[in-house]
Structures are given as C-alpha cells and as structure tokens.
Amino acid sequence: MIPHAPVANKNVISTLLKNKKAVAFNNDLTQAWKEKNMPAIKGKTMTNNADIKKRNFLTQNEIESLLKAADTGLYAARNYCLTLLCFIHGLRASEICRLRISDIDLAARCVYIHRLKKGFSTTHPLLEKEIHALKRWLAIRSSWPQAASEWLFLSRKGNPLSRQQFYQIIASSGDLAGLPLEIHPHMLRHSCGFALANMGIDTRLIQDYLGHRNIRHTVWYTASNAGRFYGIWDNTRDKQRLSLLQ
16 A cells, blocks of 8 residues: 555646647757857857766657657566656656555556655656556566566566666667767656756745755756746736836
C-alpha cells in the first residue's frame, strides 16, 4: 500500500509533455543560455561544443528525442519507463532506482515518491502515458529473474538497477538520440524543474513537487525563466495598467 501523503497538483504534470507554451519558453531559455555562453563572431553565434556540454538541462524537443531513443533495443520497455518517470517526477538517480513495486498504484493512478536528502516525500498522480509504460514494463518484468523482487526496475540478471547502470542507460540513449550534450540522469530532474517554471507553475508548488527543503534551490529554476514575465501587461487588468503608463 502507498503511504498516505499530500498529493501533488495533477495540473503540474498533466501538461508537462504537451504544453505548447512550455516548448516555446524552454526554447527561449535555451537561446538565452546560448547567447550568454557562446562567443559571437561578426554578428553570428559560434557553436562551441565545450560550451554546449556545460548545459545541465534538456529542452522539450531533446526530452522527446531521448525518450524515443530509450524506447529501442532489447530493454526498451524498461529504459523508456525509467526515463519517462524520472523526467515527469523530477527524480534523482537514487530515487528512481529505489522505487518499489509497492510504491506504484495503477488502480489509483499514483506513485509514492521517496525523496532523499530529507526532502518532501509525497504522492504524485500518474499520467496516462506513464500508466501505459508501467503496464508494458511490468508485463515483461514478470518473466525476468527475481521477478518477485520488491524493486520496480531490475537489471537483466534480476538485481536492483544500480545508479551506475542508470547513468549508462541515459548516456547511451543520449548518444543514440544524437544530442550534443554529455547526458546524465540529474539533467532530467533539472529539465523537469525548468519545464514547470516555464509553464508558470508557482515556485512553492514546484518546491513541494521536487521535494526541496530549501526554496532557494527552487528559485534557481523560476528566476531563469523569462516566460514568467509574459503577459503581465495583458488582459484583465489592462485598463488599470494603461492608466499607469499614461
């Protein structure tokens, strides 16, 4: 049984992979990073591979490419499910590797997240595509060695998946996707944080969602988001705002 805990706002994750504004904002964020970190020569931006590799998050398009790459090969079901859950829930490598079968409740469509570093552990709702990915993986997992193990993600030998194995899975998927970055699992957590901030999700809610004890770690995502200023002079308070400008 999943322990009783506050449930994260479903709206936070229901739009993570389909919000068009999030894509635009994430692309804006990437462009801003490039302009800041890549030297300009004769009015053109020079692509520097060393600088690109310093970026520690993935854009929406890159996430989709990574997921597509993960969904190939002998262990496609496991690797895709692993990568998807890690991104959607902003999990650390150790957190995803420590997920137990008992943390998943497909009937209630939720997962219990055990946060490390004394973080805020809570229950997150599962997206439809996560439900599908989990059912697919669990069906295959049932025929693996040590299928009775409590751990959700196993190696082919039936052992709990290690952090090192997860790192290799993500790195290999990044190479297969042709991403110009040295991909590592924590980039998925950062990508989740930036995606939520880019959608204008409240900082406090992102703090709870990612399990941060100190909001200073969360502000790093929201402070970098130019999209949070979009529309502040629009719509319902136009008249009041315009009066200030006249």
